[in-house]
Amino acid sequence: MTDPAPISAARTHAERSPARPARSAPPAPVSIAPPSEPTETAIAVGGFSAWYGDFLALDDLTFDIPRQRVTSLIGPSGCGKSTFLWWINRMNDLVDGARCDGRMSLGDVDLLDRKLDVVDLRRRVGMVFQKPNPFPKSIYNNIAFGPRLHAKWRRSDLDDLVERSLRQAALWDEVKDRLHKSALSLSGGQQQRLCIARALAVEPDVLLMDEPASALDPKSTSRIEDLIRALRDDYTIVIVTHNMQQAARISDQTVFFYEGRLIEWGPTTELFTNPRESQTEDYVTGRFG
Amino acid sequence: MSRPVPLATRPIGRRRLADRAFKWACALVTFLSVGALLVLLGAVVSQGLEHLDWDFLSTGPSRRPERAGFHIAIVGSLWLMILTALFALPLGVGTAVYLEEFAPKNRITRFIQLNIANLAGVPSIVYGMVALTAFGRFWGLLSTKNPIELGDEESFFYLRLPFGNAVLTGALALTLVVLPVVVIASQEALRAVPPTLRQSSRALGATRWQTVASVTLPAALPGIMTGAILAMSRAIGEAAPLLAVGASLFMLFTPDNLMSQYTGMPLQIFNWAGRPQAEFHDVAASGIIVLLGVLLTFNAIAVFIRAKFQKPLQ
Numbered sequence: 001m002t003d004p005a006p007i008s009a010a011r012t013h014a015e016r017s018p019a020r021p022a023r024s025a026p027p028a029p030v031s032i033a034p035p036s037e038p039t040e041t042a043i044a045v046g047g048f049s050a051w052y053g054d055f056l057a058l059d060d061l062t063f064d065i066p067r068q069r070v071t072s073l074i075g076p077s078g079c080g081k082s083t084f085l086w087w088i089n090r091m092n093d094l095v096d097g098a099r100c101d102g103r104m105s106l107g108d109v110d111l112l113d114r115k116l117d118v119v120d121l122r123r124r125v126g127m128v129f130q131k132p133n134p135f136p137k138s139i140y141n142n143i144a145f146g147p148r149l150h151a152k153w154r155r156s157d158l159d160d161l162v163e164r165s166l167r168q169a170a171l172w173d174e175v176k177d178r179l180h181k182s183a184l185s186l187s188g189g190q191q192q193r194l195c196i197a198r199a200l201a202v203e204p205d206v207l208l209m210d211e212p213a214s215a216l217d218p219k220s221t222s223r224i225e226d227l228i229r230a231l232r233d234d235y236t237i238v239i240v241t242h243n244m245q246q247a248a249r250i251s252d253q254t255v256f257f258y259e260g261r262l263i264e265w266g267p268t269t270e271l272f273t274n275p276r277e278s279q280t281e282d283y284v285t286g287r288f289g
Numbered sequence: 290m291s292r293p294v295p296l297a298t299r300p301i302g303r304r305r306l307a308d309r310a311f312k313w314a315c316a317l318v319t320f321l322s323v324g325a326l327l328v329l330l331g332a333v334v335s336q337g338l339e340h341l342d343w344d345f346l347s348t349g350p351s352r353r354p355e356r357a358g359f360h361i362a363i364v365g366s367l368w369l370m371i372l373t374a375l376f377a378l379p380l381g382v383g384t385a386v387y388l389e390e391f392a393p394k395n396r397i398t399r400f401i402q403l404n405i406a407n408l409a410g411v412p413s414i415v416y417g418m419v420a421l422t423a424f425g426r427f428w429g430l431l432s433t434k435n436p437i438e439l440g441d442e443e444s445f446f447y448l449r450l451p452f453g454n455a456v457l458t459g460a461l462a463l464t465l466v467v468l469p470v471v472v473i474a475s476q477e478a479l480r481a482v483p484p485t486l487r488q489s490s491r492a493l494g495a496t497r498w499q500t501v502a503s504v505t506l507p508a509a510l511p512g513i514m515t516g517a518i519l520a521m522s523r524a525i526g527e528a529a530p531l532l533a534v535g536a537s538l539f540m541l542f543t544p545d546n547l548m549s550q551y552t553g554m555p556l557q558i559f560n561w562a563g564r565p566q567a568e569f570h571d572v573a574a575s576g577i578i579v580l581l582g583v584l585l586t587f588n589a590i591a592v593f594i595r596a597k598f599q600k601p602l603q
Contacts, residue, residue: 091492096394119494127492133485136508145503146493195489202493 036252038267042067042206042236043088043111048102050083052095056260057083060102063255063265070228070237072247072268075257075283081240084257085208087111088238089125090118106206123150126199130211132191134183134198139166139175142183142194146202161201169197170227189220196227207231209239213246225250244284248272256280333581337574345575349541350557354568359576362557364543365456366525366583369553372460373467373524378517380464381471385513388472389479390501409469417533420462425534427451447546454535456544456551462530467520474516478509511598515591522587526580528555554580 043065050058058080065071073081083092088111092098104111111121123146134142143162147153153161162179166172171193175186183194192212199207209228213221228237228250241247247254248268255265256279264271264280275281282288340355348358384405392398426433431451439448452458482505490500506513531553538560540552552560554576561573 089492091488094488094491119496122492122494127489129485129489129492131485133483133489135486135490135504145490149493149495149499198489198493 036069039067039069041065042106043238044103044105046103048084048087048100048104050080050087050092050098050100052083053097058100059260061262063262065236065238066253067236068233069252070232070239070250071253071255072251073238073240073255073257074242074244074247075263076288077242078259079257080260081257082210085127085210085238085240088206088208089122089127090116091127093118123202124204125206125208126202126204127208128192128195128199128210128212131215132188132195134186134191134194136182136184138180139183139186139194140179142198143201146198150202165197165201166194168200168231169193170223170230171197187220189216189223192216192220192224193227196224200231204235206236206238209237211240211242214242221246244272244286256283258283330581333574333577336571337576337578340571340575341578345572346579350539350560354564354566354572357561357569357572359554359557359579361540361543362552362554362576363579365540365551366553368456368544368551369460369463369531370521370525372457372547373463374517374521376460376464377467377471377520377524381468381517381520382475382513384468384472385475385479386501386506389476390505391497405469405472409473412529413466413527414529414533416465417462417530420458420465420530421534424452424458424461425454442548443545445546447548449548452548454537454550455548457547458534459531459536459551459553462534463524463527466527466530467524470520470523471517474520475509475513478512478516479505481512482508511594515595518587518591518594522584522591525553525583525587526555528553528559531556532559554583 041064045064046062048058048061049056061084073084075081086092086095087100087104088106090111092100100112102112106121106125109121110116135145137145140162143165144153144158147158147161163172163176166175171190174190175194178185183191186194192215196207196212212228213224216224225246228239231237232252239247239251251268253266254268254271256263256271256277258279264275264277271280272284275284345358346363347360348356349361351357388398388402392401422428427450431437433451433453436453437450439450440446449455452461486504486508487500490504491497495503536556537550537552538556540550542549544551558573558576558580561569561576564570
């Protein structure tokens, strides 16, 4: 068993392993991440269904997301992967007509509670979007944005936090000399790592990634994947991806969605090498989707 | 069975001719409109340039055209602009922020939205009449002959209810005129901010207000400022609503407080242009040059802000 501390306990960055060096590894051939020790459940989902208006987007899902591991959600477009992700940090509250039923909990927090303080939830559950979307502010102010929302900071503490977050996202060396330049001057891949650093700066427990590399070139993609692997030990990561090789390379657990239903979930190695369902096999071998 | 028609049946020469003719027709129309404008401007400038000097800008009106100055009208317009901006910008930007960022998308919101679009097309004299009734006379609830007076008439903080023909009434009338313009321009600027920016702000735990204050409004600010300046340049050229609320056409003094009588640049020009003496028409032309100069400066600032700050956000 790993560290039994409750998920909500605040952890400092100092306890976390240092980020990987900025240089990316050469693109690996399609490989499957080595099996990892199972951990306790971070997010438990039971009988969960979600609707947009009358459209049933997710139908009766039940599965667990392990703590401090990478969980991939795979499946064809429109299968409900992103909808599910958007429910975890309640971003669907912003969508007109979005509603749900069932259970979803993070530790002992009921994520679907109407009275839940979503501001606090979103501090604990960070999110990275498909398209890099830095604010039209300086690099520094992009990172400092989240922390400043939640507390008043001494300048020196904030400086440290910005550096730590950028180092974690393997971006520090590239931007340390131009922290006060516009974030929009960065390349697409750098912008996406900036967005990851921005999400890390509020010190979340969970990191949600909605196809974080789909708008990037192969080199930037491999750097993002390296980064996800490096963050794995410290964060519970849930990543939506269209790219099955990516799911195989980076995730410990894979969940296969099809037309709003959960077809199969389990350790990535098993799901890819020995799927139980024929639909899963057809999808992971590229026969459809 | 019909045989397929060969593609090149229409003579290519005739098509080229039509193409060229249309190009020249468009060029001619463009030249006509721009040309007419240039002729008008040229006439005004040649007529008014002679009288335009520092004395014209720094002295008040006079019965003798060669001594007539624009100073009182310029200061009056300045008062009107500052007051109008103070009222119209917070109200307009606030309305736009509410409608874009906070209002539920329901029937009432759509109704308000539709009405704002309609209000932007209402003739300004109508707003003048509304302002006269509402601000000038308080709907007749208070006597205009024996107004309630607050403060010392000599001081800056003098207030009189109802406002009557005060510069404040004029500014409020202009506020009504430009408010829909400010709201619509601000809404467009806010709508141009990519929704993904709002989403990432909310995903970091920002409240709606924090998102508006630190992400959406700053990103929309250049667009809002451009709209605001264009609205102000519309207000400074308005004469009709000011006539309706009782602005003076001949003033010897600049305003002392919000209750003072006033005149504005378009009103002074209107006054001069209506005099029988031809020399006053030249003076009016000088006034027009000043007014146009201010308008072009405003528009240039707006274009500059748009070009300089309104970078593509994504």
